[in-house]
Amino acid sequence: MRREIAALRETLDDVCEPGDCAPQPHTRAQLNRRIEELKERLSRLLECKVSMLKLTVSVRRALGEMESDDNGLTTDLTALLAAWDDAHQRTSNELLSLEKAVCAWAEWESALR
Numbered sequence: 001m002r003r004e005i006a007a008l009r010e011t012l013d014d015v016c017e018p019g020d021c022a023p024q025p026h027t028r029a030q031l032n033r034r035i036e037e038l039k040e041r042l043s044r045l046l047e048c049k050v051s052m053l054k055l056t057v058s059v060r061r062a063l064g065e066m067e068s069d070d071n072g073l074t075t076d077l078t079a080l081l082a083a084w085d086d087a088h089q090r091t092s093n094e095l096l097s098l099e100k101a102v103c104a105w106a107e108w109e110s111a112l113r
Helices: 002-015 028-066 073-112
Strands: none
Touching: 002 028, 002 073, 028 073
C-alpha cells in the first residue's frame, strides 16, 4: 500500500506541481487556453481522487486487521489527501478567478461598443 500511496503522490505532483505558477494571461486567447488547462487539471484531479478513495478503503481494512498503524500508513494517506485538497482548492480558485475575468472582459468590450 505504501507503493500505491507513493504512486498516487507522484501522479498528483505531475497533475499539479506545488510551485506551478503559470504566467498571467494577457489576451483573451491566453485566458481561454488557461481556463481549459485548469478544467483539464480538475478532471485529472478527480480521477486521482477516485483512486485515493479506493486506497483509503484498502488502508482502513488493513489497519482493522492489524489493529495498529506501526507503518505510518494513516499519516502518509492523510498527507496525500491534504495535498489533493490543496491542489484542488488552488486550481478551483484560479479557475473561478479567470472565469470572472472572462465575464468582466465581455462586459468591458460590450461597454465600449
